Amino acid sequence: MASSAAATASGEPPVLPSLLLIRRLDPAFAAALRQRFRVFDFFASGDPLPAFLAAAAAAAAAPDPPRAAVIMGGGSVRVDAAFLDAIPSLRCVVGTGAGVDHVDLDECARRGVLVANSGTVYSADVADHAVGLLIDVLRRVSAAERFVRRGLWPVQGDYPLGTKLGGKRVGIIGLGNIGSLIAKRLEAFGCVIYYNSRKLKESVSYKYFPNVHDLAAESDVLVVACALNKETRHVINKDVLRALGKDGIVINIGRGANIDEAELIRALKDGRIAGAGLDVYENEPKVPAELLTMENVVLTPHIAVFTSESISDLRDHTISNLEAFFSGKPLLTPVLP
Amino acid sequence: MPPPAPADDAGDRPLVLLSQTPLPHFAAALEGRYRLVLAADADAATAAEARVLLVAGLNKVPAELLDRLPALELVTAVPVGVDHVDLAACRRRGIAVTNAGPAFAADSADYAVGLVVAVLRRVAAADAYVRRGRWATDGDYPLTTKVSGKRVGIVGLGRIGSMVARRLAAFGCAVSYNSRSPKPSAPYKFFPSVLDLAADSDVVVLSCALTEETRRIVNREVMEALGKDGVLVNVGRGGLVDEPELVRCLREGVIGGAGLDVYENEPDVPPELFAMDNVVLSDHRAVFTPESFRGVLDLVAGNIDAFFAGRPLISPVTL
Numbered sequence: 001m002a003s004s005a006a007a008t009a010s011g012e013p014p015v016l017p018s019l020l021l022i023r024r025l026d027p028a029f030a031a032a033l034r035q036r037f038r039v040f041d042f043f044a045s046g047d048p049l050p051a052f053l054a055a056a057a058a059a060a061a062a063p064d065p066p067r068a069a070v071i072m073g074g075g076s077v078r079v080d081a082a083f084l085d086a087i088p089s090l091r092c093v094v095g096t097g098a099g100v101d102h103v104d105l106d107e108c109a110r111r112g113v114l115v116a117n118s119g120t121v122y123s124a125d126v127a128d129h130a131v132g133l134l135i136d137v138l139r140r141v142s143a144a145e146r147f148v149r150r151g152l153w154p155v156q157g158d159y160p161l162g163t164k165l166g167g168k169r170v171g172i173i174g175l176g177n178i179g180s181l182i183a184k185r186l187e188a189f190g191c192v193i194y195y196n197s198r199k200l201k202e203s204v205s206y207k208y209f210p211n212v213h214d215l216a217a218e219s220d221v222l223v224v225a226c227a228l229n230k231e232t233r234h235v236i237n238k239d240v241l242r243a244l245g246k247d248g249i250v251i252n253i254g255r256g257a258n259i260d261e262a263e264l265i266r267a268l269k270d271g272r273i274a275g276a277g278l279d280v281y282e283n284e285p286k287v288p289a290e291l292l293t294m295e296n297v298v299l300t301p302h303i304a305v306f307t308s309e310s311i312s313d314l315r316d317h318t319i320s321n322l323e324a325f326f327s328g329k330p331l332l333t334p335v336l337p
Numbered sequence: 338m339p340p341p342a343p344a345d346d347a348g349d350r351p352l353v354l355l356s357q358t359p360l361p362h363f364a365a366a367l368e369g370r371y372r373l374v375l376a377a378d379a380d381a382a383t384a385a386e387a388r389v390l391l392v393a394g395l396n397k398v399p400a401e402l403l404d405r406l407p408a409l410e411l412v413t414a415v416p417v418g419v420d421h422v423d424l425a426a427c428r429r430r431g432i433a434v435t436n437a438g439p440a441f442a443a444d445s446a447d448y449a450v451g452l453v454v455a456v457l458r459r460v461a462a463a464d465a466y467v468r469r470g471r472w473a474t475d476g477d478y479p480l481t482t483k484v485s486g487k488r489v490g491i492v493g494l495g496r497i498g499s500m501v502a503r504r505l506a507a508f509g510c511a512v513s514y515n516s517r518s519p520k521p522s523a524p525y526k527f528f529p530s531v532l533d534l535a536a537d538s539d540v541v542v543l544s545c546a547l548t549e550e551t552r553r554i555v556n557r558e559v560m561e562a563l564g565k566d567g568v569l570v571n572v573g574r575g576g577l578v579d580e581p582e583l584v585r586c587l588r589e590g591v592i593g594g595a596g597l598d599v600y601e602n603e604p605d606v607p608p609e610l611f612a613m614d615n616v617v618l619s620d621h622r623a624v625f626t627p628e629s630f631r632g633v634l635d636l637v638a639g640n641i642d643a644f645f646a647g648r649p650l651i652s653p654v655t656l
Contacts, residue, residue, distance in 0.1 A: 124485040128508060132454030132484075139626070141451050141619065142461040148618040149611050153604040158620050164628040165447045188507035189447055285472040292468050300463040301472040307458070309483040 017326050020056055020069035020087065022049075022077050023096055029315045033070070036319065040066060042077075049077060053086035065089035068325055070318060073097020073118065073305070074255070080104045084111055092325040094318055095335075097305070098122055098178070099255060101228040105337035116321045119333035120177045121313045122305040127181035129304035130223060130253045133277030134170075134186070136298045137249050138162050138221075143295050166190035171219030173212055173235060174226025174254070175201055182225060194219055197226075212236070216243035221251060228255035236260065241267045248273045253304045256282040265290050268297065279304045351645050352387055354379060354406065359393035359415070366634050367391075371641065376402060389413060389641055392422060400426040411644045413637055417441050417497070417624060418574055419654055420547040428656040435640040435652045438496055440632035441624040446500030448623035449542055449572045452596030453505065455617045456568050457484050457540070462614045482566070485509040490538030492531055492554070493545025493573065494520055501542055513537060516545075531555070536562040540570065547574035555579065560586045566593040572623040575601040584609050587616060598623040 019037035033039050040056040047055065056066055067089055071079060073096045084090060084107060093103060094116045108115050136142050139162035147159040168191050172179045175195045183193045183206060193206040196215045200208040209215035212235055216222055222244055226232050236250060236259040244250070250273065252259055261282045267273045268291075275296035281287055284302055291297055321332050353371040358364070367373060374383055376390065387406050392398055392414035400423045403409060412419075412427060414436045427434050455461050459481045466478055489505050491498045491514040502512045502525055513526035515534040520527070528534035531554050535541055541563055545551055555569065555578040563569065569592060571578055580601045586592050587610070594615035600606055603621055610616050639651050 124509060125483055128454060128484040129458055129460075131508075132451065132458055132460050135447060135451035136455065136460055136464075139448055139451055139622075141448070141455055141617070142464045144619045144622055145455075145461040145617055146465070148606060148620050151608075151611070153606065153620045157604075158622065161622060161625050161627055164444060164626040166443050166628075185504075185507045188504045189450075190443065285476075287467055287472065292470075298460065298464050299467040300460060301467050301478045303458070303463055303478050303481065306478070306480050307483040308480045309486075311480060 015064060017068070018056075018064045018066040019322070020053075020066045020090075023070055023072045026311060029311070029318075032315055032319060037322070038064070049083075050086060053083065057087050057089065068092040068094065068322055070094050070096060070322070071103075074099055074102055078102050078104070079108070081107050084108070084113065092116070092322075092331070094321045094325075094331075096314060096318060098126075099227055100335050101255065103335075105335065109337050114325065114331055115335045116325075116331040116333050117335050118314055119317060121317045122310050123177040123181055125307050125310045126178045126225075126253050126304040127185060129279060129300070130178070130182050130225065130251055130277075131185045133251050133253070133279065133298055133300070134221060134223070134249070135165065137251070137275045137277040137296070138165055138168070140295075142298050167192065168220040169194060169218060170221045170223060171195065171209070171215040172206075172223045172225055173215070173258075174224070174232075175204065175206070176225065176227075178253070179223070179225035180204070182223060191221075198231075212240050213243050216240045216248070217245075219244065220247065221249045224250070224252040224254040224258045226254055226258065228257055233257050234260040236264065238263045238267075241273055244273055246272055246274060249275045249277070251277040253279045256280040256284065261288065268294060351389070351641070352383065353641060354383075354387045354390045356390060356392045356398050356402070357394045357396040359391070362630070363393065363415070363634065367638065370638060376406070389644060391637065391641070392416070392419070395421055398422040403427070403430070403432070411435070411641070411650075413640045413644075414654075415633060415637060417445070418547060420574060420576070424654075424656050433644075433650060434654045434656060435650050436654050437633045437636045437652065438654075439652055440629055440636045442496035442500055444626045444629050445497045445544070445572050445623045446504060448598065448619070449497070449501045449544060449570055449596075450504045450508075452570045452572070452598065452617055452619070452623075453489070453540055453542065453568070454484055456570065456594045456596045456615065457482050457487070459614070461617050486511070487539040488513070488537060489540045489542060490514065490528070490534040491525075492516075492534065492541065492543045492577075494523055494525075495544065495546075497572070498542075498544040499523070501544055510540075517550075532559055532562055535559045535567070538563065539566065540568045543569070543571040543573040543577050545573055545577065547576045552576050553579045555583070557582045557586065557591075560592050563592050565590055568592070568594045568596070570596040572598045575599045575603065580607060587613055 016038045019039050021039050022042040024043050042052050045052050092114045100117050144159045170191045172195045175197045195206050196209045196212050277298040279300045350372045354376040388408050389411045403426050412434045417438045463478050485508050487510050489510045489512050494514045494516045506512050515528045515531050584607045596617040598619045
């Protein structure tokens, strides 16, 4: 059915399509949505999710039950069978992240509910941050920064040096949009790129490893740039860390659960790997206390996607997906199971 | 590297004077091939004989020191920058000067880019935020700004500057530069003045030598042109920047941030910078990795050997 804002015959203001909003938004994004849709805002309601969904379903039943939802990029709200049961009118879920591991794709497909993600809106920013973390861990940028900021340079002399980037073998787990951009950047630094992916990619010349253990065995740095799903949960585990070895570094800009966090911490404590750069954790915003005092790790609070430019791009992209759905056109960035 | 000369032929090892005591593993590596004598300790005969002076650090090498060495033909420096050597005196006397630039260039460029990302994306500040437990108590870290696509102006497109350019181009940055003269082979836009470069850039990276022309080349006017969202990264020499003015400009928001590896008076860092979140500080480490020391050693020895064998120098500095 055609979208938006056709004025009714009696000249009353147009009926905006109903939209569930299950994400906190900046004012510009919120205003842009409100201009185009009748927004049911979960976080503003303060209700628990089931109550919110029931109320929205009831309030919007006539004339226009909510057919689309904008959801968080990750986190505790799961779009699963229970969610879909509560809003039977839902036909489209637009995620605001690249990952949709919190959406039951099979269940959505079964019910004819389309799912979209944020496409490549964030990819450059995540790649930039991944490379920034890698340089930081190898060359000890943040650690030296802390040292100088504490006024220790005149007192203790130079902070210990890091290690050269050139010639390092970087194993990228997941060579999608983000992984490819990371690879291109690191090539300019003289790094050697290896990768693991579900399938070998004919179009790239980097060396392919069919499993992560072998990739780790031949890499100096492992970069996690893959989606989180059943196969990739704890893809970095004790075995992979052992293969990586005591001079090895792990960089994670995927999901915390891609790494066995407890095992990583043990490996760092025991000196079985050399360092880590982490933007994501298994239990955000909790960061295990043991990491907070380590000099050979760099810890950032899930900021890889969050630049003002990407937020503005996200807004445009989300609205484009919604407008496509409501006008019966294909989604820009659909995700299939 | 060819094996060192046999130790019992002490007399056959060429004489190399040292401007200062080198780092221990440097000395150990060079001792087998050359007869090393500290210039300050050289007796009259040794001083009269010396043809090569190894500048092993950043201690000044003034004309007075050079004047005591009448046979001097080569000054071979370990650091990249040779602004602490009286180059005018070298020029007058026809003394050749080499540095170890090529061995250090990649590491400097890598670190410069690391600083650009660290400042724009607040990596170090965000790390401090996490370590202080503020993510759990104060919520998400504020938005930062995209690196890809920023306009980057590089001052000095030598070895280091070119490598910085190549790396940032891979991030999708638009690179332009200022140099003493345009480089026809460089695919980047040339600006004849640092002021015009700054006006057209979001990020300015300093990777040029410190000379009389470049001293305090980044002054208030340049920083105002760079602007309130602009970022300055310096891996050259502290003297390239009017440091008190830089501190003022950061405090007043005239520029948006800075990444500094070098300062006017190392190891003293202006304390006002310690309270600023939009500044990333490092302890003059950009050039150094343990791996590059090997390369530096090879280059220094290579230049000295080339000189004694009458071959062209490997990394001469234009005086």
